[in-house]
Amino acid sequence: MTRVFSLLAAGVLIAGLAQADPARWRPEWPETNFARTSIHDWSEIISCGPPKDGIPAIGAPGFLRAGDERRIGGREPVITVEIDGRTPRAYPIRYMTWHEIVNDRIGGVPVAVTFCPMCNSGMTFDRRVKGRVLSFGVSGKLRHSDMIMYDRQTQNWWQQAIGQGIVGEMTGVELRSLPSWMESWDQFRSRNPQGLVMAEPDHDRAYERNPYAGYDSSRQPFLYRGEDPPHGIPPLARVVRVGDRAWPLARIRDAGGVREAGVSISWQPGQASALDAGIIEKGRDVGMVRVRDVQGRDVPHDVMFAFAFHAFWPDGTWMVR
Incomplete structure (x- = not known):
């Protein structure tokens, strides 16, 4: 692939x-x-x-x-x-x-x-x-x-x-x-049994399948000619971006969550990668992230690949320790 x-x-x-x-x-x-x-x-x-x-x-x-x-x-x-x-x-x-x-x-x-x-x-x-x-x-x-x-x-x-x-x-x-x-579908519906979920669109697509199978295990991103991230972080490693800061997801997972720079970032297992196996449900577990401020309010954030953070925030702060 x-x-x-x-x-x-x-x-x-x-x-x-x-x-x-x-x-x-x-x-x-x-x-x-x-x-x-x-x-x-x-x-x-x-x-x-x-x-x-x-x-x-x-x-x-x-x-x-x-x-x-x-x-x-x-x-x-x-x-x-x-x-x-x-x-x-x-x-x-x-x-x-x-x-x-x-x-x-x-x-x-x-x-x-x-x-x-x-x-x-x-x-x-x-x-x-x-x-x-x-x-x-x-x-x-x-x-x-x-x-x-x-x-x-x-x-x-x-x-x-x-x-x-x-x-x-x-x-x-x-x-x-x-x-x-x-988050995982199980997580959403257990917390919101009366919640709403987007219905399947009226298009001819194999929606259960991942058209990018194996992508997040690739050595290099698709159509990217920029620099690799610093600190030896693989280009397709996931990072949690909040503003112009990025936390390696592996660090958050290994620490069981972090509290710093005015935010609390939690992690728990149970969500499949959408860019791994050919059938999304069978993708490897990358876990779920939630970011809140000191008052417990949800904060806009992104869980993106490291190369993209480096490309768009070249002077951003890497929260590596």
């Missing part, structure tokens, strides 16, 4: 570099203002194969009560979103892997639940920006192996891992991150 990824990456990388000039993208993106951007080196942006909306984001998803869901394996990961006063919702990674973005509304809050398989980044954002409610789609572009989203209202490009506009009129604008976390 590693060799397959390497060969595919080489082919896509060559094609992507050939299209590094944004002038080549203008026919597909006629409403995007490429003159306004925070990108200094256009070769960082690579066309990853599927065109704009070739990976279809989900809008207006359906939901089931947790007790009525029968498809999802107990160890499978879900992204949990709990907004005060509203029924908790779970977004299964088995669906997120194939669609990457879900545009939803929880009570009065329009949200974008996002997952980039290439860097294992799962973030939830408030879709309200400068008085408008944006709807996000998948551009078909990667930067540092992380998904570039776009919004349908302004055709602006947004970097998923950092939640920031990078091309277009919204360049430099930051989306507001909302607390969410990955």
Whole structure:
């Protein structure tokens, strides 16, 4: 599988570099203002194969009560979103892997639940920006192996891992991150028996399968040409990012959790990696993380691959001891 990824990456990388000039993208993106951007080196942006909306984001998803869901394996990961006063919702990674973005509304809050398989980044954002409610789609572009989203209202490009506009009129604008976390389906439904879980989308996909089997055991990330992380941390090791700090997941697991830098990070076993075995349920146990502040409130965070943290936070702090 590693060799397959390497060969595919080489082919896509060559094609992507050939299209590094944004002038080549203008026919597909006629409403995007490429003159306004925070990108200094256009070769960082690579066309990853599927065109704009070739990976279809989900809008207006359906939901089931947790007790009525029968498809999802107990160890499978879900992204949990709990907004005060509203029924908790779970977004299964088995669906997120194939669609990457879900545009939803929880009570009065329009949200974008996002997952980039290439860097294992799962973030939830408030879709309200400068008085408008944006709807996000998948551009078909990667930067540092992380998904570039776009919004349908302004055709602006947004970097998923950092939640920031990078091309277009919204360049430099930051989306507001909302607390969410990955946990096993068993964990979610035991805590929220009346909770809601996103229903299977009406698309022809093998949702129980992992199209990136073996990826998080690879030696190098897909379509990444940047530096490896410091401190001897493997590029595809998971880290817990809070702001501009990153804790190696192995350290948190071995310590049974940590309390420092104003946060409490807990870990417990029971969640399968979504990027390991061909059947998600059979993936190796990577455990579950929850991050809270000193008052016990959930804190926005990400459990991402180490290379992605280093790429987007080159001056970030590594909490290695």
